[in-house]
Amino acid sequence: MTQWGKRADMVVHESDPFNAEPPPGALAGAVLTGLDSFYSRNHGPIPDLNPETWELVVDGLVDTPLNLSLGQLRDRFVEQTLTATMQCAGNLRAGFLKVRDIPGEDPWGPGATSTAEWTGVRLADVLSAAGLQPAAAHIAFEAPDVSQLATPPQAYGGSIPAAKAMAGETLLAWAMNGEPLTALHGAPLRVVVPGWIGARSIKWVQRITARREPSDNYFQATAYRLLPPQADPTHAGPGVGLSLGAIALNSAILSPDDQAHVQAGPLEIAGYALAGEDRGVARVDVSIDGGDRWVQAELVSQPSAWAWCQWRTTVLAPPGDVEIIARAWDTTAAMQPESAAQLWNPKGYVNNSWPRIHIHASARIAS
Incomplete structure (x- = not known):
């Protein structure tokens, strides 16, 4: 085992923040990916949150804002388990490097894809309990991990359309493969948005806000957008390019x-x-x-x-x-x-x- 309990042969692209994927053979034939092999994509330091004092805030365009402890989430809502694959938007970027260089981006191979059995509660159930208003078109998530990639540095965040948030497969998860989430993978609670890029499955989620517009967080408005080939990503501001959502075949x-x-x-x-x-x-x-x-x-x-x-x-x-x-x-x-x-x-x-x-x-x- 190496850093964060990962297997010794992980391909580590960065140590701080920790970004690593397993060798391809580690994924072959395995329906579920072991926690020691599950890829890790991070944009800032890994938060170490106390589950006893942690609290989830649900606010914005809702009738009844909520403040929920982990225990209250477990007690108030029906537990759900779903097997879902998570994939980084940069999966297989290494194949692009054979075409043309991509400065400043990690050369992910096929291992930035992993599958787990996620356990938690439906996000739809929590939003319904808060009284989601008809005007809410997007659901934004906020985490405490501060990234230096944004200028000025800011905490990681993002959003998904309200329709996806209210779909039964989207979870607020506290366990993967039958084990409590580790700090690396989002403990005490993370969002799991099946079928969408991993960037929208926010780890360490601490605030959920119902909005009319998508999140204006850097990682929604500027990063994780598909730019045209001639664009300069260092000068591409908010709203430029196509916002990434559903995973491509x-x-x-x-x-x-x-x-x-x-x-x-x-x-x-x-x-x-x-x-x-x-x-x-x-x-x-x-x-x-x-x-x-x-x-x-x-x-x-x-x-x-x-x-x-x-x-x-x-x-x-x-x-x-x-x-x-x-x-x-x-x-x-x-x-x-x-x-x-x-x-x-x-x-x-x-x-x-x-x-x-x-x-x-x-x-x-x-x-």
């Missing part, structure tokens, strides 16, 4: 490792696919000949509508250097775009192009 090859040396012949290939929002994964194709021929992978498991689908297939790897390509289709019949070059943007978000890895297959020696 994507997939990853988790095994074998990129640049692995294997034996020619039968080779198992495994990965995940994730459709985002409430779309399902309908099909995953794999090619080892540059896309001339494709085999359809077996979809192994998708534990809920809000979770990834693990997939696998076996191919006959020829001797020599082999490129393995995958592509996913969702239940709307949409397919991943082919090229990262077509998607490149100056913040490195939403790389959902076909995943590609390269291996070297050695000929088998006759006995």
